[in-house]
Amino acid sequence: MKKVGILMGSDSDLPVIEKAVKLLRELEIPFEAHVYSAHRTPEQARDFALHAREEGFGVILAAAGMAAHLAGAAAANTTLPVIGIPCKGPALDGLDALLSTVQMPSGIPVATVGVNNGANAALLAAEILAVEDAALAGRLADKRRRDTAAVLEKDAGIAARL
Numbered sequence: 593m594k595k596v597g598i599l600m601g602s603d604s605d606l607p608v609i610e611k612a613v614k615l616l617r618e619l620e621i622p623f624e625a626h627v628y629s630a631h632r633t634p635e636q637a638r639d640f641a642l643h644a645r646e647e648g649f650g651v652i653l654a655a656a657g658m659a660a661h662l663a664g665a666a667a668a669n670t671t672l673p674v675i676g677i678p679c680k681g682p683a684l685d686g687l688d689a690l691l692s693t694v695q696m697p698s699g700i701p702v703a704t705v706g707v708n709n710g711a712n713a714a715l716l717a718a719e720i721l722a723v724e725d726a727a728l729a730g731r732l733a734d735k736r737r738r739d740t741a742a743v744l745e746k747d748a749g750i751a752a753r754l
């Protein structure tokens with residue numbers, strides 16, 4: 593199976609990445625994670641993206657906050673799908689990173705999830721890999737059924753409380 597490559601601009605982004613890792617593990621998707629910054633370690637970030645396809649990756653997740661260039665910089669160096677995760681920083685409630693990540697000029701796309709939404713990034717990566725992987729598609733469908741059942745259980749609980 594293709595691996596998911598995970599980049600984070602700083603180890604301070606780890607709580608967001610942990611949400612993604614939890615789901616990748618649950619869905620039995622192999623991954624590799626690195627702290628590579630578009631600003632502080634541009635050569636490492638570039639090299640990872642440049643060689644990701646030949647290294648067996650199928651999707652790249654890139655989490656960064658503030659002037660969040662990591663996802664766009666990774667996308668510039670690969671034709672693999674890149675999913676950007678804007679991270680909430682010390683100011684502006686993550687709006688800075690959201691706009692930096694989502695507003696890619698035409699030609700170099702970055703699929704962007706909501707602020708701090710590592711979980712949706714992992715699920716979107718799984719859906720991309722599942723296009724060519726029936727077993728993974730089955731695990732995704734099972735998860736969707738479990739999630740639906742959990743919501744219906746809450747619905748029953750609310751009805752009983754009101």
Ligand code: RP5
Nearest residue numbers: 601602604655656657658679
């Ligand atoms: C970004 O700057 C990182 O992705 C992080 O979200 C933010 C702050 O980094 P630290 O100062 O916490 O290392 O590049």
